[in-house]
Amino acid sequence: MAIARFGRQMKRSYQSYGFCVKLSAVVTLGLCFVFVWSLFSNFSVTSQRETFDDIAEPVSASNGKVSDFQVHSRKIEPKKDQENDKQKIKSRLDDKDEKIINGSMPLKSGKRQENVDSIAVEKSGDEDSKKSKTDGEEKSQENEGSDVEEVIKEKKDDEGNDKEGEDMDSDGNTNEGVEGDLDLINTEDLDREVVVDDNGGSRKGKKKKYGPLFDRKAHYNWKLCNTRSKHNYIPCIDIESATGKLQSYRHHERSCPRSAVMCLVPLPRGGYGAPVHWPESKTKILYKNVAHPKLAAYIKTQDWLVESGEYLTFPQNQSLFKGGIQHYLESIEEMVPDIEWGKNIRIVLDMGSKDSSFAASLFEKDVLTLTLGLKDDLVDLAQVALERGFPAVVSPFATQRLPFPSGVFDAVHCGECSISWHSNGGKLILEMNRILRPGGYFILSTKHNSIEAEEGLPLHITLKSCLHAIPEAIEQRGTEWPAEWPKRLHTYSEWMNNRDKLAAESEHWKAILSNSYLIGMGIDWSTIRNVMDMKAINGGFAAALSDKNVWVMNVVPVHAPDTLPVIFERGLVGIYHDWCESLGTYPRSYDLLHADHLFSRLKNRCKQAIVIVVEMDRILRPGGWAIVRDKVEILNPLEEILRSLHWEIRMTFAQDKEGILCAQKTSWRP
Structure with a gap:
């Protein structure tokens, strides 16, 4: 009886407290699961x-x-x-x-x-x-x-x-x-x-x-490059070894060799002469410096460049454009009265490099025109523009973005244009929309007999994922048009932070130029026209040279802060680049290279830093100069490498752990 009574009491107790027991058990199991999961999960x-x-x-x-x-x-x-x-x-x-x-x-x-x-x-x-x-x-x-x-x-x-x-x-x-x-x-x-x-x-x-950036024990046995493009070899654009069946020896897109390029680009077969100095180079250049068969065939069909003895001359009254270049520019001004060359229009991108007379004429109006040589330019007219002393780069233009920031060009020009803008879903014209600043001009001219070919231009196709938003707030870049040139160089917009530092940087480089570069290194600046700042920051070095007869290509390394929009906003030009690869330009393009602590920044990035020195040798002209500022532990082995290339060391100076090296390239080839 007692046992039966106890069983009935336990049953009533379980019915009363069963819910609480079950809830407690569930909570306990849940906490255990969370603990075990957090303990063993990374x-x-x-x-x-x-x-x-x-x-x-x-x-x-x-x-x-x-x-x-x-x-x-x-x-x-x-x-x-x-x-x-x-x-x-x-x-x-x-x-x-x-x-x-x-x-x-x-x-x-x-x-x-x-x-x-x-x-x-x-x-x-x-x-x-x-x-x-x-x-x-x-x-x-x-x-x-x-x-x-x-x-x-x-x-x-x-x-x-x-x-x-x-x-x-x-x-x-x-x-x-x-x-x-x-x-x-x-x-x-x-x-x-x-x-x-x-x-x-x-x-x-x-x-x-x-380890050290350069191996002091390494011995370099330099050899000439044996490529199809010979003395015009551009490693990341030209196909290094191609069969004779290929009509073009250039990649459709930028494609660098798998192994590091350690060979030296040969000089032209007829030798390389001292370039014609600026401003005479606007009207004539030394033909043998740019000569090759396709250019020779092209000259015979044109009247805006003429072979005259050992020179290529450029008659001022002749142009690829019908009626001459002055008539062409006047037609543009008549259609768009708001365009004021050299004032509100300062930075222009010329697509295709058909006729460098466009850049030459705009230069007289204080317009800086950057010529873009495309991979189909087998005549190498962009090289002719560089030899004349005008800015130019070479880049394929099919599926990859151009090496420029968004919204920086005041105008984009494509004269006698043969680019199929409607191809690839209209992405090419969307790229033009990206690099043009809000309110910028896209100037497209073509022959009358080819207008119908562009009737299918998909201007009304909406590609929202590819279009860039238009800035609205005053503190955003692109809401205001830059000041007129030359005030633009030293006028800093609201979206630029540290404006005082930008001004201080320009003064800093002015002092260095006046105290050292212009007088203390033995450089004849009357022979300098094409200059490259290999690690530009905000364009202070280029701004300090603005009163000289030079133009500066400001290179912003891809691993550095994105200051290229600041450079364009100031009325200067530049590109993005990874110095572990070859630059998109022709051999012998520049008269002076400036590298301020470039090598120390690339110490842990490039597998072989020696490729940067080989690239400097490729793009610098014989007789050109290189100024390198860096740590002494980098400059000492760099000096030995330059000596192995038969460069002449004009000046070295060191204080504590920092130093400067000035060297001049010779015409030596192995």
Whole structure:
């Protein structure tokens, strides 16, 4: 009886409390599952940069102190239960993960990064993490600070600008200020492991040690390139070895050789003579410097260039355009009265390089015309433009973007155009829409008998995913047309951050030019016309040369902050380029190359830095000059390499760990 009574009581108790027991069991099992899952699962964050919109670079102080850099990550929120040893983010320059580009990680668009001091992945709102990060910054500055001094000392009034950090513009682009007098940033400090702790803070990993940029023990046995294009070889555009069945020896798109190009491009068969100096080169050039069979055949069918003895001459009253170039320009002005050459129209892209008289005539009106030689230009008219002293680059134009930022050209011109704009779904004309600034002009002229061929031009096909948004706010690039030239060079728009630093950079390079480059290196600047700044920042070097009879191609390396829009906004020209590859230009294109701390920035990027020296030898003319500013540990082996190429070392100077080298290329070939 007692047992039966106890059973009935237990049954009633279970019915009363059964729901609570079941709920407790479910909660307990759920917590156990979460614990086990978090214990054995790995947390990883990977992100890959695809555009220039999120690149930032810190600014070094001109007082010689080099600070470390602070990095803000993209939405990294590690869980508290994760183990500390499993939360490492590797940040090497060549990894596919999110990269540290010249000492900085990508920043979110529209936000600023100031007082950049250390590499840290910061979790917002975590006071303990911020405190530990600050302690790490103080220790890092004590142990890893640089004490580098200038090579060429000068008086400057920009000390107050040294404390400002890197700012982002409204499009996500960064404006890099003056990088110290010699851009003295130790690239070895840029490659560190970042370790995220449980609280979202960080600590610095061990500094990664890399070998020297150039192997001092290496012995180079130089040989001539044996290619189909011979003395006009462009490695990433020309097919290195092609069968005779191919009519064209150029790739449809940019395609670099798999192995590093270590051969030297030969001189023309008839030898290479000293180029005709500017401004005489506007009307005649030395024919043997550009001669080849296809050009010889082309000359016979044209009257705007004439073979006259050893020269190619360009009669001023002759042009590819009917009625002459002056009549052609007047027709454009009549159709569009708002166009004022040399005032509101300063930077023009000339597609196809059919007739360099267009660039020559606009140059007289203070218009800087960049000629784009296409891969179908087997006559190499872009090379003729370079020999005359006008800006030109070579690039295929089919499926890949042109190496220019968006919205930078005041006008794009395609005269006697044979480009099929309706092909490939109209993407070619969409590319023109991308590089033209809002309000810019697309000038297209063609022969009357070929107008019907463009009736199918798909101007009304909507490709929303390919069209770029028009800027609206005043702080966005492209909302205002730049000031008229020459005020444009030193007028800084609202979207440019650190405007004081931009002005200081120009003054900085003016002082260097007047105190060193123009008088202290033995360079005859009357023979200099085509100049390249191999690592341009904001165009300060080109701006300092604006009163000279030269033009400067500003090259912004792909791993550097995207400052090319700033350069175009100032009325200068430039391109993006990866110096681990060959540049899209002809051999013997430039009279002077300027490399300010280029090699130290590429130390951990290029597999063989020697290819940069080989490329410099390719694009520099015999008798041309190279000015290299870098660390002494880089300049010393570089000097030996240049001597092996039979370059003449005109000047070397070193102070502490920094130095400068000036060399002149000779006509030696192996």
